[in-house]
Amino acid sequence: MFVLINQKAMSIKKIVIGPTNTKAIKFFEDLDRKKVEFNKKAEAKLNKFMSAKEL
Amino acid sequence: MYPNFYSFTREEDTDEVQYTFSTGNDIGVVVSFVHNEYDQYLAEFPTLLEHGYSFGFMSKKFSLERSRKDDLVFSTIYQIIEDFVSEDADKTTVLLYHCDTNDGRQECRNKLFSNWEQRVKETNLFKYSVEVEIQKPDDQTLTTYYVGLITFLDNPRIESVKEEFTRFCYYIVQPKNGNCNEVTDQ
Numbered sequence: 308m309f310v311l312i313n314q315k316a317m318s319i320k321k322i323v324i325g326p327t328n329t330k331a332i333k334f335f336e337d338l339d340r341k342k343v344e345f346n347k348k349a350e351a352k353l354n355k356f357m358s359a360k361e362l
Numbered sequence: 363m364y365p366n367f368y369s370f371t372r373e374e375d376t377d378e379v380q381y382t383f384s385t386g387n388d389i390g391v392v393v394s395f396v397h398n399e400y401d402q403y404l405a406e407f408p409t410l411l412e413h414g415y416s417f418g419f420m421s422k423k424f425s426l427e428r429s430r431k432d433d434l435v436f437s438t439i440y441q442i443i444e445d446f447v448s449e450d451a452d453k454t455t456v457l458l459y460h461c462d463t464n465d466g467r468q469e470c471r472n473k474l475f476s477n478w479e480q481r482v483k484e485t486n487l488f489k490y491s492v493e494v495e496i497q498k499p500d501d502q503t504l505t506t507y508y509v510g511l512i513t514f515l516d517n518p519r520i521e522s523v524k525e526e527f528t529r530f531c532y533y534i535v536q537p538k539n540g541n542c543n544e545v546t547d548q
Contacts, residue, residue, distance in 0.1 A: 310535055318524070319492050319531045326499035330538040334403065335496060335507055342418070342462045345394065349420035353390035356371075356382045357424045 417457035
């Protein structure tokens with residue numbers, strides 16, 4: 308795995324994670340899980356919020 | 363800063379502040395700020411730990427009307443960020459985000475954040491993001507993630523923020539306890 312650095316600005320632009328980096332893979336799987344939970348809660352909120360328009 | 367934006371509500375509990383609004387063509391939008399969302403990963407990054415909030419938003423269409431470009435969505439979300447910072451935080455606030463990959467549209471979402479970056483003269487917002495490619499071990503599929511942060515250009519801690527985010531990127535590519543990714547002679 309490697310990190311690609313933009314030499315001019317010296318800021319990281321890209322990271323490539325290899326298949327054996329379980330730490331990174333678990334981290335991003337956790338982000339996915341958090342996003343699924345957030346989407347569920349947000350959709351329920353929006354359904355409630357938008358239903359008020361019908362009043 | 364923007365002359366017009368949609369009306370919104372603000373709700374909060376101990377960890378989260380949530381804003382909700384709807385657009386002129388029946389799209390509902392939730393914008394959320396959560397303080398402790400990433401704490402378990404930020405112990406070694408004190409500025410991000412103290413000043414970081416997970417920032418996310420979700421929209422849902424409630425009519426069959428065809429979607430059109432709506433500049434008021436951006437100005438409303440910007441207004442919401444301003445409101446959040448003035449009520450709950452300050453210029454040292456760092457909004458941490460990652461683009462949802464669950465529907466495969468993470469690249470579109472990243473483009474949205476990049477468009478925001480181009481409006482820096484209007485907003486004074488600074489964005490730092492990285493593209494992360496992961497090759498999963500089970501099926502060898504390649505997934506691209508976009509993670510990043512948004513803060514104010516005049517954040518007095520902006521150099522620490524950049525330095526810690528860079529260090530976090532270095533950390534995430536390191537083998538865990540040296541017991542994986544070991545280089546072996548083939």
